Amino acid sequence: MERTLSIVKPDGVKKNIIGQVISRFEAAGLKVTGLKMVRLTKAEAERFYAVHKERPFFGSLTEFMSSGPVVPMVISGGDAVKKVRDIMGATDFKKAAPGTIRKDFADSIEANIVHGSDAAETAAFEIAYFFNALETF
Ligand code: CMP
Numbered sequence: 001m002e003r004t005l006s007i008v009k010p011d012g013v014k015k016n017i018i019g020q021v022i023s024r025f026e027a028a029g030l031k032v033t034g035l036k037m038v039r040l041t042k043a044e045a046e047r048f049y050a051v052h053k054e055r056p057f058f059g060s061l062t063e064f065m066s067s068g069p070v071v072p073m074v075i076s077g078g079d080a081v082k083k084v085r086d087i088m089g090a091t092d093f094k095k096a097a098p099g100t101i102r103k104d105f106a107d108s109i110e111a112n113i114v115h116g117s118d119a120a121e122t123a124a125f126e127i128a129y130f131f132n133a134l135e136t137f
Contacts, residue, residue, distance in 0.1 A: 002080040003033070003136075005126035006088075007115040010068035013037075017105060018071050021114055024087050024101060025075050034074030034127070034136035042066045048129055057110065064110055072130040075116075081123060084116040 006025070008018050022032060040048070045062040052058050075084055089100025093112055096103035106112040117123035127136065 001076060001078065002120060002123075003074055003076045003127060004081045004084050004117045004120075004123045005115075005130065006073050006075050006084055006117075008071035008073075009111070009113055009115060010064065010070055011107065011111040012105070012113040013069050013071060015105060015113075017113070020105075021101060022073070025084065028077075028083055028087055030075050030077040030080055030083060032073050033076040034131045035071070036073075036130065036135070037069050037071050038130070039069045040066045048126070061110060074127055074131060074136045081117055081120055085118070088114050088116050 006021075008021050012018065012021060025032065042062055045065040046053070046058075049058065049061060049065070052061065055061075077083065087101060089096030089102035089106075091102075091112060092109045093102040093106030094109075096106070101114050102112050117126050
C-alpha cells in the first residue's frame with residue numbers, strides 16, 4: 001500500500017472534468033482516501049512548489065495554481081505513485097502517451113490538468129500540506 005497526492009488543477013476544474021480524473025484512478029484499482037476543494041493563495045502555491053523556485057516558470061506556475069479552485073486528493077493503492085503518474089502522462093502533453101489524462105485534456109505544459117507526487121517522500125510532504133490526520137482514511 002502506497003499513498004500519493006494528486007491535484008486537479010484550476011484548468012481541470014474549469015473544464016468540468018474532476019469526475020473523469022477520479023474515474024481514471026478508480027478504474028486502475030486505486031482508491032480516493034482524501035478529497036477536498038480549496039483555492040490556494042499565491043504564497044500557498046509558492047510553498048507547495050518550493051522545489052521549483054529557481055525555475056523560470058515558477059512565477060507563472062504559482063499564478064496559475066492560485067487562479068481558481070483546485071481539488072487535492074490522496075490516492076492509495078499498490079504502487080500508487082507510479083500508477084498515478086502513468087495515468088496522468090508526461091508533464092508536456094505533447095509527449096504524453098495516448099489515453100493519458102494530459103494527452104486527452106491538457107492545453108499546455110503548464111495547464112496540464114493534474115498533478116501527481118513524483119516519489120513517496122514527496123507524497124508525504126504534499127499530503128500533509130493539504131490534509132490533516134482526520135481528513136485521510
Ligand atoms: P506538475 O507535475 O504539477 O509539476 C510542476 C509544474 O510546473 C508542472 O506540472 C507544470 O504545470 C508546470 N510547468 C510549467 N512549465 C513547465 C516546464 N517547462 N517544465 C516542467 N513543468 C512546467
